[in-house]
Structures are given as C-alpha cells and as structure tokens.
Amino acid sequence: MRIVCIGGGPAGLYFAISAKLRDAGHDITVIERDPPGATYGWGVVYWDDLLDILFRNDPDSARAVRAESVLWQEQRVILRSEQTAYLPGYGFSVGRAALLDILGQRAAELGIDLQYRREVEDLAEVADADLVVICDGANSRTRTRHGEDFGARVDLGGNPYIWLGTDKVFDSFTFAFEHSCAGWIWFHAYPSTAGTSTCIVECAQRTWQGLGFDSLSSEDSVRLLEKIFEHALDGHALISQSRSEPARWLRFTHVTNRTWYHNNLVLVGDAAHTTHFTLGSGTRLAMIDAVMLAQSLYHHDEPSTALADYDQRGRAALRQIQAGARTSMAWFERADHYLDRQDAVAFAYSMAGRQGAQPPWRYQTHLATQIPTVRKALRRFHTARRGYLALRRGESAAHLRPAPRTTR
Numbered sequence: 001m002r003i004v005c006i007g008g009g010p011a012g013l014y015f016a017i018s019a020k021l022r023d024a025g026h027d028i029t030v031i032e033r034d035p036p037g038a039t040y041g042w043g044v045v046y047w048d049d050l051l052d053i054l055f056r057n058d059p060d061s062a063r064a065v066r067a068e069s070v071l072w073q074e075q076r077v078i079l080r081s082e083q084t085a086y087l088p089g090y091g092f093s094v095g096r097a098a099l100l101d102i103l104g105q106r107a108a109e110l111g112i113d114l115q116y117r118r119e120v121e122d123l124a125e126v127a128d129a130d131l132v133v134i135c136d137g138a139n140s141r142t143r144t145r146h147g148e149d150f151g152a153r154v155d156l157g158g159n160p161y162i163w164l165g166t167d168k169v170f171d172s173f174t175f176a177f178e179h180s181c182a183g184w185i186w187f188h189a190y191p192s193t194a195g196t197s198t199c200i201v202e203c204a205q206r207t208w209q210g211l212g213f214d215s216l217s218s219e220d221s222v223r224l225l226e227k228i229f230e231h232a233l234d235g236h237a238l239i240s241q242s243r244s245e246p247a248r249w250l251r252f253t254h255v256t257n258r259t260w261y262h263n264n265l266v267l268v269g270d271a272a273h274t275t276h277f278t279l280g281s282g283t284r285l286a287m288i289d290a291v292m293l294a295q296s297l298y299h300h301d302e303p304s305t306a307l308a309d310y311d312q313r314g315r316a317a318l319r320q321i322q323a324g325a326r327t328s329m330a331w332f333e334r335a336d337h338y339l340d341r342q343d344a345v346a347f348a349y350s351m352a353g354r355q356g357a358q359p360p361w362r363y364q365t366h367l368a369t370q371i372p373t374v375r376k377a378l379r380r381f382h383t384a385r386r387g388y389l390a391l392r393r394g395e396s397a398a399h400l401r402p403a404p405r406t407t408r
C-alpha cells in the first residue's frame with residue numbers, strides 16, 4: 001500500500017515504523033515541514049505503561065527511547081517558596097528532540113522515505129497515496145480544511161502558558177506556586193535531558209495581564225519569570241529558545257473530532273484529539289494511536305474496515321481520558337481559588353484528586369507521605385517495582401540503576 005504521513009512528529013514517525021514492521025511491502029513516506037532535529041517544546045513525561053507498549057511493538061527504538069530518558073521520583077508541590085508537600089510515584093521524561101531523532105533514524109533504517117523541509121499545502125500533492133495519515137498536530141491545516149468531514153471542534157483553554165526549559169536539574173516533578181502582586185502564577189517542571197529540565201509556566205488570564213505579559217517581549221517575559229521564580233529555580237536561568245524561535249505564550253488547543261477517518265484520510269495523534277498537558281499524555285496517546293492504526297491495517301484486508309476499526313476502538317479508549325483532561329485543565333483554571341484557602345498539604349491533596357473524588361482513606365495515606373521515612377520506604381518500593389517491570393519487558397540492567405541525586 002502507498003501510504004503518506006503528513007507530519008513527522010511522534011504520531012507520524014511511530015505510525016510509519018509500526019506499519020512498516022508489520023508489512024515491509026508498504027511504501028511509506030513521511031512529510032515534515034521542519035528540518036531534522038528542529039522541534040518545539042522540551043521534554044515530555046511518560047510512565048511504565050508506555051514503555052511496555054513500545055518494547056512490545058519495536059524493542060529497538062524502545063531501548064533507544066529508554067536510554068535517552070531520565071527518571072523523576074515523587075511530585076513536589078511548593079507554595080510561596082515556603083511550604084512543600086509531596087505526592088508519591090515516579091515517571092520518565094524524554095526530550096522531544098531526542099525522541100524525534102530516535103524515531104527518525106529508526107524510520108530511515110526501515111526504508112521509510114523521510115521528506116524534511118516540505119510543507120504540505122494541499123491534499124492534491126499526495127493524491128497518488130492509497131492512504132493519507134494526517135498527523136500534523138493540534139493545529140492541523142489538513143484537518144481544518146476538511147473540518148466538516150471529521151466533525152472537528154477546536155477551542156482554547158482559559159489559562160495562558162509558556163513552554164520553557166531551564167538549566168536547573170529537578171529530580172522530582174515539581175510544581176511551584178508563587179503569589180505575585182497580580183495573583184497566583186506557577187510552573188510545572190521536570191527533568192528532560194541530562195543538564196536541563198522542562199518548565200511550563202501557567203497562570204490565570206487576569207494575572208497574566210496584571211503582570212504585563214501581554215505587552216512584554218519574549219525576552220522580557222522570561223527575565224520577569226526568572227525573578228518571580230528566583231527561589232524555586234535556585235537562581236537558575238530559564239531558556240526560551242526552541243525550534244530556533246523564542247517560546248510564546250499560548251492557550252491550550254483542545255481538539256475533538258466526531259470521526260477520525262473520512263474516505264482514505266485518517267487522523268492520528270494531536271490532529272485527532274488533544275489532552276491537556278497537566279495530564280502529560282499527548283505523546284503517549286499519539287504513539288498508542290500509531291500502533292492501533294498499524295495493527296488495524298495489518299488485521300483487515302480492506303483498508304476501509306481497518307479505518308473503521310481504528311476509529312471505533314481509538315475513540316472509545318480516549319473518551320474517558322479526554323474527559324479527565326478537561327477536568328484537569330478546568331481545575332488548574334480555578335487553582336487561585338484553592339491556593340487562597342489551603343496550605344500545601346491540603347492543596348496537593350486536592351490537586352492529586354482533581355479528576356474525581358478520592359476515598360477517605362486516601363487522605364490518611366497522603367498525610368503519611370509527608371513523613372520522610374515513609375517517603376524513603378515508598379521510593380524503595382517503587383524502585384523494586386520499576387526493576388521488576390523493566391526486567392519483564394526485557395530492558396537491559398543499565399537502566400535499572402536509581403537516578404543520581406541532585407540538589408534540593
């Protein structure tokens with residue numbers, strides 16, 4: 001089958017790899033407007049469940065992704081640089097650039113035709129394809145042009161956010177909330193590559209305007225943020241440059257589609273659906289879509305049956321996650337309300353339960369998590385669990401070492 005993917009992000013590259021691995025006879029082209037190595041954003045977090053899927057689907061690229069990833073342990077919630085509360089758990093993070101580099105190399109190795117620096121303006125350019133995979137992201141031009149066929153709906157979140165990097169290395173997933181003269185402002189930070197962390201800053205629209213971000217240049221915005229978060233960043237710098245452009249303040253693009261396919265066009269990843277970044281799941285879901293579509297094409301002789309199967313299974317699996325993501329986004333849009341009334345421990349508890357009610361005993365375990373010896377025991381337990389899961393999926397022993405301790 002002749003397949004063209006429009007967009008060489010995680011969805012497009014991983015679909016190409018997954019389809020080619022299942023049928024080497026497919027003739028697959030991935031068209032990406034940017035040059036290799038250029039991308040927006042910083043690191044993305046993920047958990048063991050994604051590694052399980054990647055190792056099952058393509059151990060070669062999975063090993064490379066794991067080797068480029070860093071581990072973070074616990075979530076730390078800091079209020080006004082004064083109070084800290086903890087949530088247990090761990091996860092991984094990988095730089096977007098590194099992830100795309102690995103997937104691009106793997107795709108090339110499998111004989112997929114990668115056409116960088118080419119922007120698809122019109123579907124007529126790919127009219128010779130049997131299947132066109134639309135994976136050009138949340139603001140997909142192709143989906144926008146065919147919006148009615150997909151029943152596309154796009155709306156924007158209320159809080160402005162900016163996706164930055166920092167040379168401070170966090171070893172936990174860290175939320176720092178500061179009270180400025182115009183209201184609360186906070187960051188979500190986690191390690192992304194050796195020597196850097198991702199730092200996403202968010203606040204309510206009125207705070208954003210009150211602090212003057214609507215009229216500040218990108219450079220001045222970053223300097224002001226460094227001042228606001230001086231303590232939480234230990235005086236480290238924020239880095240704005242990404243894709244050789246300064247990062248911009250944005251509002252989250254929430255995408256839904258009534259259907260993910262139309263004739264020989266199929267939506268994958270953010271072009272099909274987005275989930276708010278406070279869930280940390282968009283890349284994971286894009287890669288799961290990719291595997292699901294490749295699998296459906298492999299199982300069904302008739303492409304139209306394969307697309308219907310992918311559409312039905314994909315949308316059913318996503319419904320609850322997307323609802324949870326909306327609730328999470330809405331909770332952060334009301335964060336000022338909770339921050340004004342709660343201390344760090346109570347606030348962290350309500351943040352952890354933002355997607356639904358928690359059983360009463362959870363609060364007792366949350367209180368216990370604030371005790372250092374309990375956290376130490378939980379870390380040991382998680383290290384053992386991580387090791388077990390890693391061995392089960394066939395990771396090499398090199399990745400089972402605990403993460404190096406950093407400052408704080």
Ligand SMILES: Cc1cc2nc3c(=O)[nH]c(=O)nc-3n(C[C@H](O)[C@H](O)[C@H](O)COP(=O)(O)OP(=O)(O)OC[C@H]3O[C@@H](n4cnc5c(N)ncnc54)[C@H](O)[C@@H]3O)c2cc1C
Pocket residue numbers: 006007008009010011012031032033034041043044045046118119120121135136137138140141163200268269270271277280281282283284285286
């Ligand atoms: C602030 C923030 C933080 C996030 N953090 C996480 C996280 O921690 N964990 C997580 O799992 N997810 C996270 N995400 C979500 C994640 O970034 C996306 O879900 C993921 O990138 C989707 O992959 P994709 O391939 O569908 O789209 P993209 O990664 O957007 O890729 C689309 C590609 O298409 C290309 N393109 C666009 N138009 C054209 C065209 N006309 N012709 C050719 N090429 C084109 C683009 O250049 C791009 O390379 C975050 C998102 C945001 C905004």
